[in-house]
Amino acid sequence: MLIKVDNMNLEDTIYKRQSIRNYDKNPLSAETLNELRDFIDNAKVLNQDIDWSYDIVGPDNFRMLQRFKPPHALLLFSQEKQNYLQNIGFIFQQVDLYLQSRGIGSCWIGAGGPKNYENPNPDQKFIIMIVFGKPQGEIYRERTQFERKIICEISDERDSKLIPAQLAPSAANSQAWYFTHNDDGSYNLYRNRRKVRLNKKMDAWNQVDMGIALAHMYVANMESFKFILDGPHEELKDKVFEGSFTI
Numbered sequence: 001m002l003i004k005v006d007n008m009n010l011e012d013t014i015y016k017r018q019s020i021r022n023y024d025k026n027p028l029s030a031e032t033l034n035e036l037r038d039f040i041d042n043a044k045v046l047n048q049d050i051d052w053s054y055d056i057v058g059p060d061n062f063r064m065l066q067r068f069k070p071p072h073a074l075l076l077f078s079q080e081k082q083n084y085l086q087n088i089g090f091i092f093q094q095v096d097l098y099l100q101s102r103g104i105g106s107c108w109i110g111a112g113g114p115k116n117y118e119n120p121n122p123d124q125k126f127i128i129m130i131v132f133g134k135p136q137g138e139i140y141r142e143r144t145q146f147e148r149k150i151i152c153e154i155s156d157e158r159d160s161k162l163i164p165a166q167l168a169p170s171a172a173n174s175q176a177w178y179f180t181h182n183d184d185g186s187y188n189l190y191r192n193r194r195k196v197r198l199n200k201k202m203d204a205w206n207q208v209d210m211g212i213a214l215a216h217m218y219v220a221n222m223e224s225f226k227f228i229l230d231g232p233h234e235e236l237k238d239k240v241f242e243g244s245f246t247i
């Protein structure tokens with residue numbers, strides 16, 4: 001039995017979610033998948049000007065480097081314009097929280113992609129996927145079990161309002177985000193430039209990560225959150241400006 005909870009629990013889920021890598025191989029019900037589709041259709045987007053789409057597929061239509069075997073994957077596609085990687089991270093981190101709030105395990109998977117699958121929309125490129133299904137074992141973790149940088153490492157000021165972003169998942173737990181405070185109470189978000197480009201895909205995944213952190217700030221401040229892509233900002237050494245927001 002999956003735990004049924006309402007969407008108000010998305011915020012609570014920030015403080016207990018974890019990537020799930022051990023799955024029951026049985027698929028979820030058609031009803032559960034339809035409810036997921038409904039949620040995705042109503043998720044908030046960061047940039048209205050970008051077309052994106054998704055598909056829910058079974059194990060015959062996705063491949064991944066790792067050996068664990070989830071029953072489902074969300075394949076995510078987008079037009080390549082403006083902040084499209086951020087936008088996908090933002091939309092689908094809401095979905096990650098939704099799944100986990102319902103007792104369904106999930107994990108972003110950069111090292112994988114579609115298999116025997118024809119992309120229905122040539123204008124949109126495959127970006128990344130999220131695997132999901134009923135977890136085997138405990139779905140949640142304790143707050144003390146998060147392995148994350150301390151706030152002072154990710155911000156110019158110690159500010160507990162940034163805890164939702166601090167706890168966000170990121171590719172290889174890289175946590176490449178950095179927040180600064182503006183005099184008007186707004187925040188700037190920067191992405192740490194990688195010193196060694198071990199994996200050129202990591203640059204793209206880190207941009208998805210920026211959207212993921214913004215999604216946590218949105219979910220924790222749903223009524224007030226506003227994002228501006230091109231606001232005035234200072235250039236910081238070894239960092240890329242990723243936009244401003246108010247909460």
Ligand SMILES: Cc1cc2nc3c(=O)[nH]c(=O)nc-3n(C[C@H](O)[C@H](O)[C@H](O)COP(=O)(O)O)c2cc1C
Pocket residue numbers: 017018019020021066107108109110111112128168169170171172173205206208209212
């Ligand atoms: C963009 C992105 C790509 C990821 N790719 C993978 C992956 O290929 N394989 C994997 O096992 N986990 C992957 N993860 C999950 C991260 O390793 C995980 O979120 C991070 O270590 C923090 O752990 P937590 O999600 O349990 O809090 C990815 C996460 C993100 C955000």
